Amino acid sequence: MPTVVVMDVSLSMTRPVSLDGSEEFQRKNLAVHGLNMLFEHMASNYRLEFTALMAFSSLWELLVPFTRDYNALQEALSSLEDYDKTCVESALHGVSNVVQQEWGSACPCQVVLVTDGSLGIGKGSLRHSLQTLKQRGDDKKFPLPFPFPTKLFIMCIANAEELQMTDAMDNLEELLRLSGEDGQIFTMEGPLCMKSVQTMFGKLIDLAYSPFHAVLHCGNLSSDVQVFPRPEPVIMDEEVEPMPRTVSTDLEIVGFIEIADIASPPVISRHLVLPIAVNKDVDEVGTGATDELEEEPSASQMAGKSPNFCVLLHGSLKVEGMVALVQLGAEWFGMLYSQADSKKKSNLMMSLFEPGPEPLPWLGKISHLGPISEAADNPYGEDDSKSPFPVQPQVKRSYAQNVTVWIKASGLQTDVQKILRNARKLPDKTQTFYKELNRLRKAALAFGFWELLKGVADLLERECTMLPDSAHPDAAFQLSHAAQQLKLASTGDSQYAAFDHNIAPMHTDFSS
Numbered sequence: 001m002p003t004v005v006v007m008d009v010s011l012s013m014t015r016p017v018s019l020d021g022s023e024e025f026q027r028k029n030l031a032v033h034g035l036n037m038l039f040e041h042m043a044s045n046y047r048l049e050f051t052a053l054m055a056f057s058s059l060w061e062l063l064v065p066f067t068r069d070y071n072a073l074q075e076a077l078s079s080l081e082d083y084d085k086t087c088v089e090s091a092l093h094g095v096s097n098v099v100q101q102e103w104g105s106a107c108p109c110q111v112v113l114v115t116d117g118s119l120g121i122g123k124g125s126l127r128h129s130l131q132t133l134k135q136r137g138d139d140k141k142f143p144l145p146f147p148f149p150t151k152l153f154i155m156c157i158a159n160a161e162e163l164q165m166t167d168a169m170d171n172l173e174e175l176l177r178l179s180g181e182d183g184q185i186f187t188m189e190g191p192l193c194m195k196s197v198q199t200m201f202g203k204l205i206d207l208a209y210s211p212f213h214a215v216l217h218c219g220n221l222s223s224d225v226q227v228f229p230r231p232e233p234v235i236m237d238e239e240v241e242p243m244p245r246t247v248s249t250d251l252e253i254v255g256f257i258e259i260a261d262i263a264s265p266p267v268i269s270r271h272l273v274l275p276i277a278v279n280k281d282v283d284e285v286g287t288g289a290t291d292e293l294e295e296e297p298s299a300s301q302m303a304g305k306s307p308n309f310c311v312l313l314h315g316s317l318k319v320e321g322m323v324a325l326v327q328l329g330a331e332w333f334g335m336l337y338s339q340a341d342s343k344k345k346s347n348l349m350m351s352l353f354e355p356g357p358e359p360l361p362w363l364g365k366i367s368h369l370g371p372i373s374e375a376a377d378n379p380y381g382e383d384d385s386k387s388p389f390p391v392q393p394q395v396k397r398s399y400a401q402n403v404t405v406w407i408k409a410s411g412l413q414t415d416v417q418k419i420l421r422n423a424r425k426l427p428d429k430t431q432t433f434y435k436e437l438n439r440l441r442k443a444a445l446a447f448g449f450w451e452l453l454k455g456v457a458d459l460l461e462r463e464c465t466m467l468p469d470s471a472h473p474d475a476a477f478q479l480s481h482a483a484q485q486l487k488l489a490s491t492g493d494s495q496y497a498a499f500d501h502n503i504a505p506m507h508t509d510f511s512s
């Protein structure tokens with residue numbers, strides 16, 4: 001998940017702050033100190049993440065494009081110049097342009113906006129931008145929400161009391177709401193000093209940049225791994241009392257499956273998985289999931305001759321063309337697979353499925369899958385000419401069969417008339433009669449249309465009384481039987497109104 005740091009270099013950031021009663025610093029110096037703390041943390045724990053640095057006042061400028069070189073980012077911070085008034089809208093346009101040009105609109109991004117909470121003056125100020133949101137044409141739309149998934153973190157080099165004396169806090173909260181409310185506003189606690197800014201950026205690091213350490217297990221093998229970016233808690237809306245689900249720190253591989261069978265499954269998020277290699281001289285994060293790396297040492301280089309299961313797993317999945325199904329928690333699964341960034345570089349990736357026992361319908365329940373060795377016959381055939389997937393559902397899906405829909409009265413009348421026409425041709429049309437009768441019965445039960453069942457039952461009884469003397473005796477029995485079954489279903493009793501139940505023809509014997 002790339003990060004864009006947007007630094008306010010307007011004149012209001014040059015306001016002095018008294019430290020230790022004698023030495024004076026500017027708010028910009030506090031902001032630079034906090035960002036250096038963030039970059040040092042990312043250099044140690046998030047070396048594979050890309051970060052860009054922008055500066056803005058009335059205009060914006062990209063100081064450092066997306067890079068993993070945190071020394072370059074810190075050098076750019078040390079040479080910041082001061083410009084004119086604050087224009088947050090201009091900076092947000094810049095963020096949108098830079099991210100879309102580099103990553104497109106599908107890649108999630110984190111935006112860290114560092115400012116003193118000053119809204120600017122007159123036209124172009126944040127206050128003016130928010131007041132004119134509804135008076136704009138399509139060519140001058142406000143840049144929020146961004147066209148890509150975003151987390152917006154606003155770092156204010158000011159305390160909450162200072163921001164609440166004006167409408168600055170209200171406007172910043174509105175800015176966060178427009179971005180999608182995925183993020184947070186941070187303010188300094190107590191006096192403006194180095195300790196306060198360290199505390200504020202420490203909270204940002206704990207929230208958004210704390211590494212996710214886990215242990216990957218496969219039978220008797222295991223490996224300490226680190227997951228990028230940190231998996232977010234997931235809340236399922238359809239639950240009665242939705243509770244956030246978090247990824248376990250113990251990741252258990254439950255099996256392997258061919259890429260062709262997993263196809264392109266719907267996933268919640270994708271993450272980079274790196275093995276953690278440690279020896280006497282080194283305590284760092286190694287990729288271990290790359291063939292060749294230009295910037296980062298491999299796990300084998302870092303750990304010497306120590307074997308690493310994660311490196312073995314990545315190489316095996318890549319060569320065999322398979323994915324590993326991994327259990328993330330109770331009834332929550334994902335998959336591990338090799339993904340190539342280029343011809344010479346590939347990474348071990350983890351995709352998270354939606355929580356539940358059956359996230360991929362064509363595989364059935366994950367807990368029902370088992371090894372090929374336990375099957376009586378090889379489900380893939382001797383020459384891999386067949387596949388046991390997709391698993392056929394026991395009940396046909398609604399989109400796999402004709403669905404009864406009554407939008408107009410004429411449609412319902414047609415279906416009832418069809419049943420009556422077949423009723424008058426009994427016993428020759430017995431199968432067709434019951435087929436149409438059961439189709440109408442299921443639709444009525446689905447809609448809760450109990451009166452329809454009772455009405456059709458009355459019509460069948462009326463047809464039974466109007467049968468001519470030449471009619472086959474089986475016709476009267478079938479009509480009476482069908483009418484009785486419909487009346488029982490119209491009561492709503494679960495014993496007779498089961499949706500999956502079909503009315504079967506009455507067994508009669510007129511052979512003699």
